[in-house]
Amino acid sequence: MIPMTARKTKPSEFLRPEVVSRLKNMELKARFIVEGFIAGLHRSPYHGFSAEFAEYRQYNLGESARNVDWKIYAKTDRHYIKVFEDETNLRATLLLDRSASMDYESGGLTKLRYGALLAAALSYLMIKQRDAVGLVVFDEKIQSALPHRSARRHLLQLLSSLEKVEPGAGTSVGGALHQMAERIRRRGLMILFSDLLDDPSRVMNGLKHFRHRGHEVVVFHILDPSELSLAFSGEVQFVDKETGERLRTRPWFLGQEYRKNVKSWISELDRTCKRNVIDYNLITTDTPFDHALVSYLNKRRTLR
Amino acid sequence: MGFLNPAYLAALAAVAIPLLIHILSRRRVPVINFSSLRFLQPSDRRSMKRVNLRRLFLLLLRMIGIALIVLAFTQPTMKGRLATLFPSESIRACCILLDRSYSMGLEQEGGSLFDEARRRVIEILGEYTPEDEVMIVLFDSSQEFLYRGRMDGPLIGELLSETVSSWGTTDLSGAFGAGIEMLDQARGGAKELYVVSDFQRSSLGLHRSSTAQSASGREREVGLSKHGEDPKDSGPIRIFLVPLKAESEMNVSIERVGVPRTAIHRGELASVELLVRNSGSGSSERFPLELYIDGRLVIEKEIVIKPNGYAKETFALPTERNGWIFGEAKKTPDRLRADDRRYFVLHVTGRVKVLLVADQSAFYLEQALEPEGVEGDIELMTRTYSGLTSTDLDGTDVVVLGPGGEPRQEDLVLLERFVESGGRMVVFIVPELASVADRLSAYPLSMDFPDLEEGFLTISEPTSGNRFLGPFDADDIEAMTKLRFLRAAVVSGVPDARGFLFFSSGSPFMWEERRGEGGCLFVAADPRPGSGDLVLSPYFLPLVQQSVLEVVRRGRSEEGIIIGEPLALPVAASGEMSVGLLQGLSAEGPETFIMSSVDQEEWFEGIGSGKGAVPVVGAPGFVAIESGGETLDVFAANVAGGAESELMPAPGEEVADSLGIEHWMTIEKGRSVEEAVRYAREGREITFGLIMAAALILVIESILSQAQFEGKSDVG
Structure with a gap:
């Protein structure tokens, strides 16, 4: 239930991850995101696909x-x-990375949770618009897949799957993308939710593989804010979630170089995606969901 | 390197604080399960090495900074070449305490100890420049400035040459306290205190009170270096002990002369007791002991005293004249001559002439004054009140007014003049003499003569030291307190302090008042039979005789005057006595010198009831107290026996302990003062340098720390 104070608050305020994460189940969350998002659109230009x-x-x-x-x-x-x-028969495939690195948060939602919520919201939105939505959850390889459907009850399956998704083992985004590109033959919209923490060239090859197959690709590059800033106090010991490697250091001392490396990595991804007509969206787990939904709808409009 | 405040060295443990923080912070590293270390890896090893090195460097800087701050608190000093980098002392203040007590008069080869002390002082003064402030204090039991001002060698040398050792004893602690106080007030950058003394062990404990009073303050003031005999570093006040050691500890001294307390009558043999001591530990001493009376040798006796032993000799001296007899005990002079002679005074009186004015009822009183068939100390003449003539008072020492009438008005005037001119009077307060007592007394008396047939009075227990009860022992006094008085005067208006004896009701039984040059003794008892138990008791005669004799006897102490100590005299504090002049007779004979003129206020200054004081006597000999040309009393003045005569020097540690100082330097005999003093001064205090170094290090630490955080969002 929407709080009473909602009437006096901008709808977009409710799309903040920390608010959404308090809701009970995935359906409610997804509906909350989408309804809240739509309610926030004045004279919706998207009413008419x-x-x-x-x-x-x-x-x-x-x-x-x-x-x-x-x-x-x-x-x-x-x-x-x-x-x-x-009634266009858009086939959208939600690709959710559940690798170990996605199970990281520095104070809010994990990247996996954020990605799942975003995927749920898009599922809700797309099925409401009668688009067929499929879901693939992967880590080093494909872990689960739901076929494309546009029926209402399929939404429940999607949401149920997204709610149950748990972090997996290591990661191999590139390999998983190639695997999926091989399996999904019918052209459609590929929406990837991942932190892309893999060899950038392998990741890009995987995405290019989708493009090669004629798919439209939207990438939601989900990162935790601390992964961008490395804002940790004092001396800490980092443990790599995927490899288990340990590193004891003073982040504030390494921060400058780290941020430089991360920035360079993101720039490279963005540039390569643009070159390959891939819609690249860098999003952090503290970003309100409407930002991601706007990105999707912009993409969706171009697909008419 | 030395430390002026080494107690702060314990705080060096604080150096471990940064280290502990460092270790603890390393242990409490939070673990972060990070998504991926791929972007940390490339730069990590190189950067972390830099970080660790810098952290260790910062840790080192912090530890050094804290160590330097702590060391600055300890006020370290340094010697050697490095020390010359630090500023040296500029103007100095110096205080030299020069012991002039009589033990310093010990003769040795090349002069007395005091002569050697003066040479040491001259040697010390050689270490000072004309800009330095110099104070020279002569001390025995008191202190006296010899010089204070800028260093002036010739003048000080001249002043020193005029000084001699005194007859006083040593108050080392008092002099030391005064020296510290003077240096505290001095403006010199470096302050140095020298104590030039023979440091007699026996004198260390003589003035414990002054030691205790000054010790607490001194610890704060005097903080020097460490380790007893080692050369000392510079500090707030450097203390140098300059001992003058006697070549021999052998000394024989006359410690005390005891003379009779009671009046001696002419022709009697006066018993004089001498205590002689051999404080040497070597061999027995044999020497002649001589006694002089009025400058004439009357007795000579050879005595032998074992090492560390005493000899007590009693001599019977003839008394051939009335008045004050000047005596002197001498022994063969040894190296310490001050204690080889001792003076004493004998007061010889003839029979006391007493005029009893009373009628037949005073029979018992007459018998008590001059018992029939016994030639006592009193030569009695009796008169009735109607038969009294002015010539009766000529040659009379004491007038006793008894019962049986009252003086005529013109006789009363004569009696008052008699007292005012130095005569003494004893007044028995009976009803017929009530108005006379009231007139003669300076106090507003209120007298009552109750019928005590039913409830008698008794005398209350007297306080100790009552000179009127001299002949009585404790049993006698207890028996006297049981005597019943059926007729007595109940008097009020007399201050308690004036009374010698009291009735159990609290009213005075006997009190004395000064009047002019003489005085009156009032006795509130009726000396007639039927007035109570006293008259018929065995105590009546001695009490009356003692009362009469005591009023003509001047009080004096058995030991006379000890040089350096104020003399307390039992005097009337009625405020009526006027003391004109104090005169002393020199030790050498009849030469009289004026010691001090003392007025009434000065006489009574700072004294309790019944006590007086004369100024401190500075030399052995005789001191006469005169008033209006009449000698009131004469005392023998002698050096204090015992303490100074032992010739047992105390080691530096013992002296320092008695003075409450922890750090000092001893310049032993034979050691050059110049060498010792310059060695002690070599140390340079490097506190300022340390503070600057600590500040510099902390600035560097701050800059390095800031550089690490610069531009970082995280401040670690």
């Missing part, structure tokens, strides 16, 4: 004349626009 008629609406000056119902105009001498529900 469906081919199925939804309603008439008076034409406003400046709007595209493409959807004007000329028959009504002929009868009433007024401009009305037909609003449709989309």
Whole structure:
């Protein structure tokens, strides 16, 4: 249930990860994200991907004349626009990385949890728009996969799977992407939720493999804020979640070089993705979900 | 290197604090399960080495910084070439305490110890420049400035040559306290205190009170270096003990002369007791002991005293004249001459002439004054009140007013003049003499004569030291307190302090008052039969005789005057006595010198009831107290026996302990003062240098730490 104070608060405020994470189940979370997101959109420009008629609406000056119902105009001498529900058969595949490195958080949600929530929200949104959504959870290899469906009850399966997803062992994003590219033959939209902590060239090769297969690719590069800043006090001992390697150091002393390395890595990923027409979105686990949803919808619109 | 405040060295443990923090912080490293170390790896090894090195360097700097701060608190000093890098002392203040007590008069080859002490002082002064402040204090039981001012060698030398050893004993602690106090007030950068003395062991404990008083303050003031005999580093006040050791500890001294306390009558043999001591440990001493009376040898006796032994000799001296007889005991002079002679005084009186004014009822009183058939100390003449003439008072020492009437008015005036001119009077307060007693007394008397047939009075237990009860022992006094008085005067208005005896009711039984040059003794008892038990008791005669004799006897102490100590005299504190002049007779004979003129206020200054004091006597001999041309009393003045005569020097540790000092330097006989003093001064205090070094290190530490944090979001 939305708190009473919601009426006085901007809807986007409820899309903050720490708020969403307090909700009970995944469906509620997903709905909360999406409804909250939509409620925050004034004069939604995204209302109309469906081919199925939804309603008439008076034409406003400046709007595209493409959807004007000329028959009504002929009868009433007024401009009305037909609003449709989309029935395009978009096949979206949610690729969720559950590698050990995704199980890291510095105070909020783990990257895996954040990715799962985001995937759930997109599932909700897409199934509501009758898109077929499939889910692949992987670490070093594909761990589970749900086929593409657009039915309402499929949403429940998706959400259930996302709720149950647990962090896995090591990581091999590149290898897993190649594996998935081989298996998913029908073209569609690939939405990857991963920290991409693998050999960048292997990761990019995997993504390029999708592009080679004709898929549209959206990458949500999920990182914890501390992974960008390395903001730790005093002397600490780092333990690599994937390799178990230990390192005792003073992060503040290494921070500058670390941030430089991370920045270079992200820049390289972004540049390569752009070169390969891959939609790259760097997102941290403290970022409100609407940012990610906007990125998706922007991409979705280009797919019409 | 030495430390002026070594107690702070314990704080060096604080150096471990940064180390502990370092170790503890290493143990408590939080573990972070990080997503991946891939971006840490490349730079880690190189950077961490740098970090660790820098951390160790910072740790070292912090430890050194703390160590330097702690060391600065200890006020370290340094010698050698490095020490010259630090500023040296500029102007110095020096205080030399020169012992002039009589033991310093010990003769040796090349002069007395005091002569040697003066040479040591001159030697010490050679270490000072004209800019330095110099104080020279002569001390025995008191202190006296010889010189204070800028160093002036010729002048000080001249002053020193005029000084001689005194007859006093040593108050080392008092002099030391005074020296420290003077140096505290001095403005010199470096302060040095020298004690030039023979450091008699026996004198260390003589003035314990002054030692105890000054010790606590001194510990704070005097903080020097360490280890007893080692050369000492510079400090707030450097202390040098300069002992002058006697070549021989052999000494024989006359410790005490005892003379009779009671009045001696002319023609009697006066018993004089001498105590002689051989404080040497070598051999027995044989020497003649001589006694002189009025400058004439009357007795000579050879005596032998074992080592560390005493000899007590008693001599019977003839008394051929009345008055004060000046005596002197001498022995063969040895190296220490001050204690080889001792003076004494004998007071010889003839029979006391007493005029009893009373009627027949005073029969018992008359018998008590001059018992029939016995020639006592009193030569009695009796008169009735109606038969009294002015010529009766001529040659009379004491007038006793008894019962049986009262003086006529003109006789009363004569009696008052008699007393004012030095005569003595004893007044028995009976009803018919009540008005006379009231007139003669300086106090507003209120007298009552109750009928005590039913409830008698008794005398209360007297306080000790009552000179009127001299002949009585404790049993006598106890028996006297049981005597019943059926007729007595109950008097009020007399201060308690004036009374010698009291009735159990609290009213005075007997009190004395000064009047002019003379005085009156009032007795509130009726000397007639039927007045109570006293008259018929065996105590009546001695009490009356003692009362009469005592009023003409001047009080004096058995030992006379000890040089250096104020003399307390039993005098009337009624405020009526006027003392004119104090005169002393020199030891050498009849030459009289004026010691001090003392007025009434000065006489009574700072004294309790019944006590007086005269100024401190500075030389052995005779001291006469005169008033209006009449000699009131004469005392023999002698050096204090015992303490100074032992010639047992105390080692430096013992002296330092008695003075409450922890750090000092001893310049032994034969050691050059110049060498010792310069060695002690070599140390340079490097506190300032340490503070600067600590500040520099902390600045470097701060810069390095800041450099590490610069531009970092995390401040570690």
